[in-house]
Amino acid sequence: MAVRVNPMLVEELEHYGAEDVSKCYHCGNCTATCPLSQERFLFPRRCMRYLQMGLEKQLRSSLEPWLCYYCGECSEQCPREAQPGETMMSMRRWLTGQYDFTGISKLFYRSWWAELGAVMLLAVLTCMGLLSYGFTEGGRNLSVYDGPGAFLPAHFIHELDWVMGGVLFALLLINCFRMWRFTMFDSHIPISAYLHNLLLLPLHFFTQKRLRECENKQPWAFHLMIMGGYTTMLVLIVFFLPELQAGPAIRWEAHIFGYLASVGLVIGLVVALRGRLLKALPYQRHTHESDWIFLGLLIFIVLTGITQHILHRAGLPLSANICYVVHLMGVVSFEVTQVPFGKWSHLAYRPLAIYFSKVQAEAFAASVTPFVVVPALETAAASAPPAGQRVA
Amino acid sequence: MAEERIGVFVCNCGTNIAKIVDANAVAEAAKDIPGVACARSYKYMCSNPGQEMIAQDIREFSLTRIVVAACSPRMHEGTFRKALERGGLNAYLLEMANIREQCSWIHEDTAAATEKAKELTRAAIQRVKYHESLEKRSVPMCSATLVLGGGIAGLTAALELAGAEQQVYLVERQSQLGGNLARVDLTPPYLDSARDILKDLILRVERHPRIRVFFESELVELKGYVGNFRPKIMTSGADAVLELEVGSVVVCTGYKEFEAERIQQYGYGRLPDVITSFELEAMLRQGRIVTKSGKQPRYVSIIHCVGSRSSQFHPYCSRVCCMTALKYTHEIKSAIPEAYVTDMYIDMQAFGKGCEDFYRKSAEAKTAFLMFGKNQEPSIRMAGPEDNCSMLIQIKEVLSGEEVEVPADLVVLMVGMEPREDAETIARLVNISRDKDGWFIESHPKLDPVATTTDGIFIAGACQAPKDVTDTVSQSRAAGARILAKIAKGQITVDALYSEVEDLLCSGCRTCGGVCPYGAIEYDEKTGHSRVISAVCKACGCCVATCPAGAIKGRHFTDEQIYAQLEAVF
Numbered sequence: 001m002a003v004r005v006n007p008m009l010v011e012e013l014e015h016y017g018a019e020d021v022s023k024c025y026h027c028g029n030c031t032a033t034c035p036l037s038q039e040r041f042l043f044p045r046r047c048m049r050y051l052q053m054g055l056e057k058q059l060r061s062s063l064e065p066w067l068c069y070y071c072g073e074c075s076e077q078c079p080r081e082a083q084p085g086e087t088m089m090s091m092r093r094w095l096t097g098q099y100d101f102t103g104i105s106k107l108f109y110r111s112w113w114a115e116l117g118a119v120m121l122l123a124v125l126t127c128m129g130l131l132s133y134g135f136t137e138g139g140r141n142l143s144v145y146d147g148p149g150a151f152l153p154a155h156f157i158h159e160l161d162w163v164m165g166g167v168l169f170a171l172l173l174i175n176c177f178r179m180w181r182f183t184m185f186d187s188h189i190p191i192s193a194y195l196h197n198l199l200l201l202p203l204h205f206f207t208q209k210r211l212r213e214c215e216n217k218q219p220w221a222f223h224l225m226i227m228g229g230y231t232t233m234l235v236l237i238v239f240f241l242p243e244l245q246a247g248p249a250i251r252w253e254a255h256i257f258g259y260l261a262s263v264g265l266v267i268g269l270v271v272a273l274r275g276r277l278l279k280a281l282p283y284q285r286h287t288h289e290s291d292w293i294f295l296g297l298l299i300f301i302v303l304t305g306i307t308q309h310i311l312h313r314a315g316l317p318l319s320a321n322i323c324y325v326v327h328l329m330g331v332v333s334f335e336v337t338q339v340p341f342g343k344w345s346h347l348a349y350r351p352l353a354i355y356f357s358k359v360q361a362e363a364f365a366a367s368v369t370p371f372v373v374v375p376a377l378e379t380a381a382a383s384a385p386p387a388g389q390r391v392a
Numbered sequence: 393m394a395e396e397r398i399g400v401f402v403c404n405c406g407t408n409i410a411k412i413v414d415a416n417a418v419a420e421a422a423k424d425i426p427g428v429a430c431a432r433s434y435k436y437m438c439s440n441p442g443q444e445m446i447a448q449d450i451r452e453f454s455l456t457r458i459v460v461a462a463c464s465p466r467m468h469e470g471t472f473r474k475a476l477e478r479g480g481l482n483a484y485l486l487e488m489a490n491i492r493e494q495c496s497w498i499h500e501d502t503a504a505a506t507e508k509a510k511e512l513t514r515a516a517i518q519r520v521k522y523h524e525s526l527e528k529r530s531v532p533m534c535s536a537t538l539v540l541g542g543g544i545a546g547l548t549a550a551l552e553l554a555g556a557e558q559q560v561y562l563v564e565r566q567s568q569l570g571g572n573l574a575r576v577d578l579t580p581p582y583l584d585s586a587r588d589i590l591k592d593l594i595l596r597v598e599r600h601p602r603i604r605v606f607f608e609s610e611l612v613e614l615k616g617y618v619g620n621f622r623p624k625i626m627t628s629g630a631d632a633v634l635e636l637e638v639g640s641v642v643v644c645t646g647y648k649e650f651e652a653e654r655i656q657q658y659g660y661g662r663l664p665d666v667i668t669s670f671e672l673e674a675m676l677r678q679g680r681i682v683t684k685s686g687k688q689p690r691y692v693s694i695i696h697c698v699g700s701r702s703s704q705f706h707p708y709c710s711r712v713c714c715m716t717a718l719k720y721t722h723e724i725k726s727a728i729p730e731a732y733v734t735d736m737y738i739d740m741q742a743f744g745k746g747c748e749d750f751y752r753k754s755a756e757a758k759t760a761f762l763m764f765g766k767n768q769e770p771s772i773r774m775a776g777p778e779d780n781c782s783m784l785i786q787i788k789e790v791l792s793g794e795e796v797e798v799p800a801d802l803v804v805l806m807v808g809m810e811p812r813e814d815a816e817t818i819a820r821l822v823n824i825s826r827d828k829d830g831w832f833i834e835s836h837p838k839l840d841p842v843a844t845t846t847d848g849i850f851i852a853g854a855c856q857a858p859k860d861v862t863d864t865v866s867q868s869r870a871a872g873a874r875i876l877a878k879i880a881k882g883q884i885t886v887d888a889l890y891s892e893v894e895d896l897l898c899s900g901c902r903t904c905g906g907v908c909p910y911g912a913i914e915y916d917e918k919t920g921h922s923r924v925i926s927a928v929c930k931a932c933g934c935c936v937a938t939c940p941a942g943a944i945k946g947r948h949f950t951d952e953q954i955y956a957q958l959e960a961v962f
Contacts, residue, residue: 002786002797007691007732010758022758025740025751026791049792052760058794080752 006054013051015110016097017090017288024048024082030074035213040364041067041357044074044084047091060098061182063360065091066346066353071214072282086286093290096345098182099175105341112289118337119293123329130325145317145324146247152324154242161238164335171340176348184356189363197358204351206231219281222271226298227347229265232257233305248313258309265302273299294343297334304330396521397429399455400513401446403437403462405492412496413509418461421510425517429453438468443475450479457520461489461513482525484888484948489516511961518960522953526888531927533619534639535879536561540611540818543571544861545644545853545868547593552872554602558879561636562597562605563625569594569605571646572854577676578723579861580715581750587677589861606634614641614821617912617928618848619884640848640875643832644868645818647809647854650699650706657771658698658805665689665782666772666803668698669716681727681802683782689731689801691781692724695770696737700808703767708829710808711858714741717806718750721759734760734798736770736787744862762798763790772803809858822849823911831857842871846910847928850874889948890929891936895921897943904935904944 010021024045031037031045043064050059068088075085097106108115130152134140139151204210208227211220236244236258243254272295275284308323338344400422404410415433422431430453434442437460449455458481460472465488473483491509499505537553539546542564550560568574569590576586597603606625612633613624621641624633652660652668660666664684667675675681683689694717700710714737721733735754740761742751755761764770770787781799788795811830819826824844825833832851835843842850850871853864878884890912893904900920905913912928913935915921924935924944936946 002795004784004797004799007734007760007799010760022760023752023755025755025761026763046792053762053789053792053794053796054760055792055794055796080755 003055003057006056009051009054009056009059013087013090013094016093017286018051018087020081020083021048021051021087022082023080024052024078024084025080027079029077029079030084033073033077034068035071035073035215036067036069036210040361043068044088048082048084048087051087051091059091060095061186062091063183063353063357064088065095066350067210067357068092069208069211069214069219070283071211071216071219072285073215075282083286085282089283089286090288092346092349093288095179096342096349099179099345099349100341101174101178102171102341108337108341109288109290112293115290115293115337115342119297119333122333122336126329126332127325130328134325142321143318145312145320146245150245151321152328154245157245157328158241161241164332165238168335168339172345172348175340175345176352179349179352180356183353184360187360187363189359193359193363193366196362197355200355200358201351204354205347210354216281219283222268225264226268226272229261229263229268230298232261233265236261248315248317250313262302262306265298266306269295269299269302290343294338297330297338300330301327301334396427396456397454398427398457398459398517398520399446399449399453400428400431400459400461400517401437401442401449402431402433402491402513403442403460404433404435405463405496406436409462409492409496409509412499412502412505413491414502414506415461415509417506418491418509418513422459422513422517425514427457427521428517429455437462438471443471443478446472446475447479450476450481455479455481456485457523458486459489459513459516459520460486461491461509461516463492464488464490464494482527484526485520485523487516487520487523489513515957515960518956519953522950522956523948526947528888529886529926530883531619531886533878533882533884534621534637535559536636536638537875538563538611538621538623538636538638538641539644540641540822541571541644541646541853541855542566542569542597542605543644543646543853544573544590544593545646545855545864546571546642547590547597548865548868549642549644549852549872550597550603551593551600552869553875554597554600556876556879557602558876560603561623561625561638562603563609563611564605564607565610567607569597572649573861575670575673577673578719580719581744581746583719583722586861611818611821614823617925618846619878619927621848639879640850641822642850642852642868642871642875643818643822643824643855644851644853645812645815645855647858648812650710650807650810652698652805652807654705655698655769657769658695658803659772660805663772663774663783663803665801666805668805668807669713669720670807672720672804676723676727681724683802687801688728691732691734691799692728692802692804693734693736693785693798693800694720694804694806695785696735696806698805698807699810701738701766702769706808706810706829708858709741711741711743712860713806713808714739715744715747715750715860717804718742718754718759720804721754721757725757725759732760733758734762734785734800736762736764736785736798738764738766744860762787762796764788765790772800775799809854811855815855818855822846824849824851831855842867842874884927886927887931889931889946890926891924891931891933891944891946892926893922893924894943894945895919897941898922899941899943901940903938903940907934907938909934 026045028045031042037043041064047062047064065088070085070089072085075083078084093109097109134151138153139149141149142151144150208223240254243251275281276287279285304323304327308320308327311320311323402415402419404415409415419431419433422428434445436442458476469488472486476486477483489512491512495505495509536559539550539560539562542562546562550562553560573586574590579586606627608628609625611623612626614621616622619639621638622635623638624635626633649670658666696713696717699705717735721735724731724733740751742748764787768788770785772783772785775781775784781801783800785798785800815830823846827833832855834841834856835845842852844851852867852871898921902915902922904922905915910928910930912925913922914925916923933946933949936944
C-alpha cells in the first residue's frame with residue numbers, strides 16, 4: 001500500500017521553526033550520536049526523513065519527537081548543518097498544534113502576534129475582571145491586602161484558580177487523548193501493558209531523569225530548578241492560598257517552600273534567559289517567538305510574584321495589591337495560552353510519550369514471544385525489531 | 393658465428409638475490425661454459441660502478457656478447473643496453489637472465505635456487521651467441537592531424553594543434569559544429585552557458601587558417617601507419633573522395649543518448665509529460681518550462697540512472713547525469729519558485745570540483761531527494777481526476793523504508809550515454825578496439841587514457857567513456873599535446889624489434905595479416921607477398937608463430953636463439 005506524500009509539509013513546519021531540514025542527506029550521524037535514541041525508537045534521522053518526504057501521518061503518529069530532550073549533540077555533529085535538534089523542536093511545536101482540537105495552538109505557533117495579542121487581551125480582561133470584582137464584591141479598598149477586608153479575598157482567587165485550572169486541565173486532557181489516538185490506537189495494545197507501566201508517568205513528570213542521560217548534566221539541573229519551583233508554587237497556590245495570603249507577618253511553615261521555589265525559579269530562569277541571549281548551548285541558539293513568549297511570561301510572573309510578596313510583607317498593601325493584580329494578569333495570560341495551546345503542554349506530552357514508548361516496547365516483546373511469560377521491561381526494550389518494521 | 397667472447401655478470405642485488413641464490417657460485421659455474429671469456433659477481437650491477445664495470449670489461453677483455461644475470465629485463469634491460477653502448481657494443485648483443493623475480497624471490501631452498509640460477513644463466517649464454525646487431529630506424533613524420541568529430545572534444549583538440557601552427561583537418565558528419573553539447577543550455581556545477589563556450593570555440597575553429605573543416609563528411613578509409621596516414625574523406629554531394637596525408641588521428645566521435653521508451657514503466661512515449669533531459673534542455677533554451685498542455689507544472693520529478701547502472705540495460709554509470717539533474721533542480725526552482733521539485737536517485741555521484749557544494753545548494757533550495765535501489769526503478773502512472781496532479785510516481789524509498797506515491801506534473805528522465813551506432817564502423821576504420829560496453833579502448837586505463845594500441849590513433853571525449861566537459865577538454869588537450877611532442881621530434885623512431893617476412897618463403901596466404909592485432913601487415917598485390925610495416929609492428933610474435941611456411945622471422949627472437957635457450961635448460 002503506497003502512501004501519498006504531502007510535498008507541502010516542509011513549508012508548513014517552517015512556520016514552527018524547521019528551516020534547515022532539507023539540507024539533511026541522511027548520513028545518520030545524528031542518530032548515532034544521540035544518547036537517548038534506542039532500538040524501536042531511533043531518532044532524529046527518521047523523523048527528519050518523514051518531514052522531508054511529507055509523510056504526514058507517520059510524523060503525526062511518532063512518539064520520537066517527545067523522547068528527545070534537545071541536548072543538541074545531533075546538531076553539533078551534523079555535517080550539513082541541517083539542525084536536527086531544532087527540527088525535532090519544531091516537530092514538538094507542530095505536534096502540539098496537531099493534538100489540540102481547537103486549532104488555537106496552530107494559530108499561535110504560526111503567528112506570534114496572534115499569541116501576543118491573546119496574551120494582551122487576556123491580561124486586559126483579567127485586569128478589568130479583578131478590579132471590577134474587587135471594587136464590588138471584594139474588599140472595595142485597594143489598600144487592604146490581607147484579612148477579612150482584603151481587596152482580592154483568598155477564597156475568591158482560590159475559586160478562580162480551580163475553575164480556570166479545571167477548564168484548562170479538561171482541554172489538555174482532551175488533547176492528551178488525541179495524542180494517544182494518533183500514536184497508540186493503531187497498535188491495539190492490551191490494557192495490562194498500560195497498567196504495568198503506569199508509575200512511569202509521575203516518575204518522569206517529576207524527575208525528568210532522561211534529560212540526565214545527555215552528556216551535559218547542567219541543563220537537567222537548571223530545568224529541574226524551574227520545574228520544581230513551578231510545581232511547588234502551583235501546589236502552594238492551589239491548596240494553601242489562604243496560608244500564603246495571610247500576613248503581613250511571614251508564616252514560615254508555608255512560606256519556606258515558596259522561598260525555596262522562588263530561589264530555584266529565579267536561578268533557573270536567569271540561566272535560561274542568559275543562555276538564550278548569548279546562544280551558549282546548542283538548544284539555545286534557536287529561539288522561536290513562542291519560546292520567547294513562554295519564557296517572558298514566566299519571568300514576568302516570577303518577578304511580579306516575588307515583588308508583590310515583598311511589598312506586602314514590607315507593609316505597603318496598596319502597592320502590593322496593584323502588583324498582585326499585575327501578577328494575576330500575567331498568570332492568567334500564561335496559563336490560558338500555554339497550558340492547552342502552548343509550550344506548557346510538554347509537561348503532559350513528554351511523560352506520556354515516554355510512558356507510551358515503554359508500553360509499546362512491552363507489548364511488542366510479548367507479541368514476538370507468544371509462548372513465553374512477558375519478560376521484564378529491561379530485556380523487552382533490548383529485543384531486536386522485526387524485519388520490515390520501522391527503519392532507523 | 394665466430395668464436396664469441398661472452399662476459400657474464402651476476403648481480404647480488406644486495407640481499408634480494410644473494411639471500412637465496414649464491415651469486416658467486418653462479419659466476420664460477422659460468423666460467424666453465426665454452427665461449428665465456430670472463431664471469432664475475434657484483435653487489436648492484438645496475439649502479440653506476442656496476443654499469444661502468446661492464447663497459448670497462450668489454451674494452452679490456454674484448455668482449456663480443458654480454459649476459460647479465462640479475463633482475464627482470466622490465467627493470468633494467470634499458471640500463472644495461474646503454475652500458476653496452478658505452479663500452480662500444482651494439483645494445484642488442486645483451487641477454488638478461490632473470491634470477492630475481494623468477495628465482496630468488498619465489499624460492500626458499502637456497503641449494504635448488506642456486507642450481508636453477510645456474511641453468512637460467514647457461515640458457516642466456518647459449519642464446520646470446522645467436523644475437524645479432526640491430527639498429528633503430530627513423531621515418532619522417534607528417535605534421536598534419538585528422539580530427540574525427542566536431543563536438544567539444546574535436547574542437548578542443550583542433551585548436552590545441554592549430555594553436556601551435558600545425559595543420560588540422562576536422563571531419564564533421566553534421567552540417568554544423570558543436571555535437572551534443574550544442575543541445576545543452578547550462579553546465580554544472582557553476583552554471584556556465586554551453587552556448588557561450590561553444591560559440592567561442594566554433595568561431596575560432598572556423599576562422600583559423602590552419603584548420604580545414606569538412607561538413608557533412610565522413611572518413612571512409614584509413615591506410616598507412618603512425619606519422620604517415622592516408623585518410624580518405626567523403627563529403628555528401630561531392631563527386632570523389634578526397635585523400636589527405638596526416639601523421640596522427642584524434643577520434644572524437646562522442647556518444648548518443650539512451651532511448652527512454654525502452655523502459656516501459658516510465659511511460660515515455662505513452663504519457664505526454666514524461667520527457668528526457670535533452671527535451672528539458674530544449675525547453676530551458678526557450679526560457680519556458682511547460683507541460684504539453686501549456687501549463688506551468690507545480691510538481692516536477694527528476695529520475696536518475698535511466699538506462700544506466702542497470703542489469704537489464706547498461707551496467708555502467710553515465711557520470712554526468714547526477715550533476716545535470718542537480719542543475720535542473722536549480723533551473724526549475726529559478727523559473728518556477730513555487731514548484732515542488734523531487735529528485736529520485738540511486739546514489740548521488742558528486743565526484744568533481746564544486747560538485748559536493750552544488751549538491752548542498754540543491755538541498756538548501758528545498759529539493760526533496762528520494763533514494764531508490766538499483767534495479768528497483770519507480771513506476772509512473774496517470775493520476776485520477778480527484779488528484780491535484782497529472783501523474784503519480786510510485787517509488788520504494790530506501791531512506792525511509794516506505795513505499796510512497798509522489799505527485800508529478802512533469803517528469804524528467806536522465807537518460808544515460810551509449811556508444812553511437814557507427815562506433816563499430818569507426819573502430820574498424822582506424823583499427824582500434826571496443827570494450828564490452830562498446831566504448832573505444834585506451835592504451836592503459838590509468839597511465840595512458842588518450843592513446844590506443846594503434847600508434848598514432850588517439851581517442852578523446854565521450855567516445856572513450858561517459859564523461860563531462862571538464863574531462864573531455866583535458867583528454868583532448870592531452871591528445872593534442874602528445875601529437876605536438878611527436879611533431880616536435882619530427883621523426884618517428886622505429887624500434888629495432890619487429891618482424892620481417894622473407895619473400896622467398898612467403899606464398900601470400902595472408903594468414904599473418906589476419907592475426908596481427910596492430911594492423912602492421914600489408915599485402916602487396918603486385919608482388920603477391922605480405923609485408924610487415926616495421927613502424928607499426930610491436931614485435932608480439934603472433935605472425936611469426938602463425939605463418940604456416942615459417943616465412944616470418946621475429947628479430948631478436950629467432951628460432952635459433954630460442955632453441956639454444958631451451959636446449960641449454962633441458
